[in-house]
Amino acid sequence: MKLLVVGSVALDSIHTPFGDVTDALGGSAVYFSTAASLLTQVRVVGVVGDDYPMAELKKLEGRGVDLSGVEQARGESFRWKGKYSFDLSSRETLETRLGVFADFKPKLPAGYGDTPYVLLGNIHPDLQLSVLDQMKGPRMVACDTMNYWIDSAKDRLMEVLKRVNLLIINDEEIRQLSGDWNVHRAARWVLGQGPQRVVVKRGEHGALLVEKDRSFFCPAYPLEEVFDPTGAGDAFAGGFLGYIARSSDTSNAGLRRAMVYGAAMGSFAVSQFGVGGFEGVTPAVLQERVGRFKDLTHFDMAEAVA
Amino acid sequence: MKLLVVGSVALDSIHTPFGDVTDALGGSAVYFSTAASLLTQVRVVGVVGDDYPMAELKKLEGRGVDLSGVEQARGESFRWKGKYSFDLSSRETLETRLGVFADFKPKLPAGYGDTPYVLLGNIHPDLQLSVLDQMKGPRMVACDTMNYWIDSAKDRLMEVLKRVNLLIINDEEIRQLSGDWNVHRAARWVLGQGPQRVVVKRGEHGALLVEKDRSFFCPAYPLEEVFDPTGAGDAFAGGFLGYIARSSDTSNAGLRRAMVYGAAMGSFAVSQFGVGGFEGVTPAVLQERVGRFKDLTHFDMAEAVA
Numbered sequence: 001m002k003l004l005v006v007g008s009v010a011l012d013s014i015h016t017p018f019g020d021v022t023d024a025l026g027g028s029a030v031y032f033s034t035a036a037s038l039l040t041q042v043r044v045v046g047v048v049g050d051d052y053p054m055a056e057l058k059k060l061e062g063r064g065v066d067l068s069g070v071e072q073a074r075g076e077s078f079r080w081k082g083k084y085s086f087d088l089s090s091r092e093t094l095e096t097r098l099g100v101f102a103d104f105k106p107k108l109p110a111g112y113g114d115t116p117y118v119l120l121g122n123i124h125p126d127l128q129l130s131v132l133d134q135m136k137g138p139r140m141v142a143c144d145t146m147n148y149w150i151d152s153a154k155d156r157l158m159e160v161l162k163r164v165n166l167l168i169i170n171d172e173e174i175r176q177l178s179g180d181w182n183v184h185r186a187a188r189w190v191l192g193q194g195p196q197r198v199v200v201k202r203g204e205h206g207a208l209l210v211e212k213d214r215s216f217f218c219p220a221y222p223l224e225e226v227f228d229p230t231g232a233g234d235a236f237a238g239g240f241l242g243y244i245a246r247s248s249d250t251s252n253a254g255l256r257r258a259m260v261y262g263a264a265m266g267s268f269a270v271s272q273f274g275v276g277g278f279e280g281v282t283p284a285v286l287q288e289r290v291g292r293f294k295d296l297t298h299f300d301m302a303e304a305v306a
Numbered sequence: 307m308k309l310l311v312v313g314s315v316a317l318d319s320i321h322t323p324f325g326d327v328t329d330a331l332g333g334s335a336v337y338f339s340t341a342a343s344l345l346t347q348v349r350v351v352g353v354v355g356d357d358y359p360m361a362e363l364k365k366l367e368g369r370g371v372d373l374s375g376v377e378q379a380r381g382e383s384f385r386w387k388g389k390y391s392f393d394l395s396s397r398e399t400l401e402t403r404l405g406v407f408a409d410f411k412p413k414l415p416a417g418y419g420d421t422p423y424v425l426l427g428n429i430h431p432d433l434q435l436s437v438l439d440q441m442k443g444p445r446m447v448a449c450d451t452m453n454y455w456i457d458s459a460k461d462r463l464m465e466v467l468k469r470v471n472l473l474i475i476n477d478e479e480i481r482q483l484s485g486d487w488n489v490h491r492a493a494r495w496v497l498g499q500g501p502q503r504v505v506v507k508r509g510e511h512g513a514l515l516v517e518k519d520r521s522f523f524c525p526a527y528p529l530e531e532v533f534d535p536t537g538a539g540d541a542f543a544g545g546f547l548g549y550i551a552r553s554s555d556t557s558n559a560g561l562r563r564a565m566v567y568g569a570a571m572g573s574f575a576v577s578q579f580g581v582g583g584f585e586g587v588t589p590a591v592l593q594e595r596v597g598r599f600k601d602l603t604h605f606d607m608a609e610a611v612a
Contacts, residue, residue: 087487181393185530205511206525217602219512219523224491247608256605290607296523297603299562301596302553 001139002041003245005032006106006131007121007234009046009057009070010078012274015094016228017086024274025056027078028121028144031231034275035238035265037063038286040245042238043112045069045131049077049100069109073100088229089204108134117245119237120164122146125156132163140250142166142199142241150176162194168237170201183208184215197255199240199262201233209259214252218259219296221267221289228273232266235278239265264289307445308347309551311338311544312412312437313427315352315363315376316384318580321400322534323392330580331362333384334427334450337537340581341544341571343369344592346551348544349418351375351437355383355406375415379406394535395510414440423551425543426470428452431462438469446556448472448505448547456482468500474543476507489514490521503561505546505568507539515565520558524565525602527573527595534579538572541584545571570595 005028012026033042043066048057050072061067076099084091106127113136120128120143128143135141141164149157150173157177161167167174167190171183178186187198187210200208204226206219240262247254264286271277311334318332339348349372354363356378367373382405390397412433419442426434426449434449441447447470455463456479463483467473473480473496477489484492493504493516506514510532512525546568553560570592577583 089487181395182530182532184528188530202511205508206523208528215528215602216605217512217525217528218605219525222490222514222521222523224488224494226488249608253606254608257608260605260607294605294607296521297605299522299524299566299600299603300559301566301600302555302560302563 001116001245001248002043003036003117003119003241004043004045004112004115005029005036005119005121006045006127007032007119007123007144008078008101009044009048009052010080010101011052012230013079013081014228014230014273015083016088016273017084018227019273021273023079025053026080026231026274028231028234030057030060031234031269031275032119032121032238033060033065034063034278035235035269036242036245037065038265038278038281038283039239039242039261041066042242043069043115045106045108045112047071047073047100047104049073049075052077069107069112071107073103075100077101082230084229088226091229106131106134116140116248117241118142119144119168119241120160122149125149125153125160128160129156129163132160139248140165140244142168142237144168144237145173145177147173147176158193161190164195166197166199167195168199168201168240170203170233174198174200184210199259201236203229203232207236207259207263209255211252216256216259218263218293221263221292222296223267223270226270227277229270230274232269235269236262236266239263260290260293261286263293307422307551307554308349309342309423309425309547310349310351310418310421311335311342311425311427312351312433313338313425313429313450314384314407315350315354315358316386316407317358318536319385319387320534320536320579321389322394322579323390324533325579327579329385331359332386332537332580334537334540336363336366337540337575337581338425338427338544339366339371340369340584341541341575342548342551343371344571344584344587344589345545345548345567347372348548349375349421351412351414351418353377353379353406353410355379355381358383375418377413379409381406388536390535394532397535412437412440422446422554423547424448425450425474425547426466428455431455431459431466434466435462435469438466445554446471446550448474448543450474450543451479451483453479453482464499467496470501472503472505473501474505474507474546476509476539480504480506490516505565507542509535509538513542513565513569515561517558522558522562522565524569524599527569527598528602529573529576532576533583535576536580538575541575542568542572545569566596566599567592569599
């Protein structure tokens with residue numbers, strides 16, 4: 001079934017120890033839809049400036065992504081410039097120019113309101129709420145956020161949480177949001193604010209799915225070469241929600257599988273600059289990667305010691 | 307089958323955000339044998355001063371631990387004093403007094419040379435080698451080490467690696483040892499130096515088992531209350547090697563199970579000060595905790611997407 005993402009479409013300039021790239025396609029909605037399009041039909045709502053390389057963006061249409069919700073406004077596109085440390089463990093934002101993204105008001109094209117699965121990317125909580133107001137009974141809504149909104153618009157963010165089924169967030173963000181450094185306790189706190197499920201992304205370590213009475217942990221794929229971590233979390237979300245939309249399975253078993261698809265997508269994202277890591281990733285390549293997670297995580301218990 | 311550990315028997319003074327403790331039983335061999343004794347018979351080789359609370363230590367005998375290799379020397383016991391950050395994510399060593407441990411020369415009691423399973427705790431590599439010289443064809447020898455020996459005695463440590471089957475080490479240490487920040491590549495490098503297996507302990511995230519063609523990851527148990535991380539890595543090693551010694555199963559399937567026993571022991575260790583977390587941990591309690599790891603990590607793959 002179809003999957004809607006509302007988020008940033010940007011141009012990223014990235015410095016890593018392995019090289020540099022300038023004004024490459026980026027933004028959460030681009031990473032998300034590149035990954036999710038391997039699994040289901042994706043609709044993107046976003047905004048770009050009149051300087052955006054539309055021919056590059058339109059390559060997503062070749063992946064079945066519907067870009068009719070991407071508005072092109074007069075002005076400069078959203079640009080982000082960052083630099084990673086030698087071991088990719090931390091990054092510094094060198095420059096953020098919001099451009100036309102600063103005045104983004106998501107307007108859903110006709111028919112988009114019926115999309116059954118939705119990711120509210122990390123835009124202002126008021127904009128997330130305005131998207132929710134335009135939806136007609138979606139089956140599952142997930143939302144992301146970031147430190148900036150937790151700092152500046154927490155009360156509005158709490159309103160969003162009341163109206164979504166799932167929060168997908170990284171470990172630093174959930175600590176900040178909950179005021180609790182223990183991520184398991186923090187996730188439990190989030191479950192009391194509205195969402196029935198929380199996914200905590202833990203970077204190179206993996207990701208955690210927390211529900212009322214159960215948790216599931218999926219490690220990151222063990223990569224000996226990591227090139228550019230940008231977008232890994234968005235690609236994870238794309239794989240996760242892409243699989244849910246494809247299968248229409250929101251059971252615990254379905255979400256566990258979706259976590260593994262998310263982790264596989266994250267591993268592709270970090271293997272090249274920008275979305276380059278998805279070049280050559282066919283459904284067969286994806287399936288092969290997903291299959292490897294079983295060997296990475298499964299064990300069989302022999303006789304008990306008690 | 308029997309399991310020998312050679313390592314430190316110390317008195318720890320620990321400050322955490324939740325309280326303080328002074329001169330509590332500690333040291334790698336104490337944590338290790340407390341955990342491993344739930345699974346198999348453990349022999350400890352170490353040294354304490356004449357100020358050591360021997361009645362406390364001898365409680366280990368009630369767990370079936372053989373302490374005849376613990377020498378009591380004239381002088382002060384090894385003392386460590388540390389302080390954890392508010393979120394337990396980092397710790398500062400406030401004081402280390404080696405005392406009689408500075409002159410420790412491991413002497414194996416008669417019959418100990420035949421012990422089939424061995425952990426060489428993080429003592430000077432020359433002492434690890436001297437223990438190896440006293441062993442008669444053990445089935446499996448694992449070794450630990452620490453940043454201090456990597457800095458000061460790396461060439462001797464490399465001699466140890468040539469003679470052991472398994473290295474068990476934390477992520478910071480393996481990065482330092484290999485000079486490579488990528489832990490998967492670092493583990494691969496270690497496999498070229500002697501050991502057939504490497505276990506990388508990653509604290510609150512879990513632990514990774516690396517063999518030539520496969521990796522297995524076991525997450526840490528999701529605890530909402532963590533009290534004192536001291537000794538968690540040693541308790542992990544005790545559960546891991548304790549299970550291997552108990553089962554005499556050094557196959558990949560056996561080592562995977564052993565990793566889960568290790569992770570379960572780590573979760574008990576952090577739940578109270580010192581070895582207090584093991585109070586009340588019966589084989590049945592251990593088995594229940596181990597069983598929960600399956601729900602935490604397993605998924606079943608439905609139809610393929612390709």
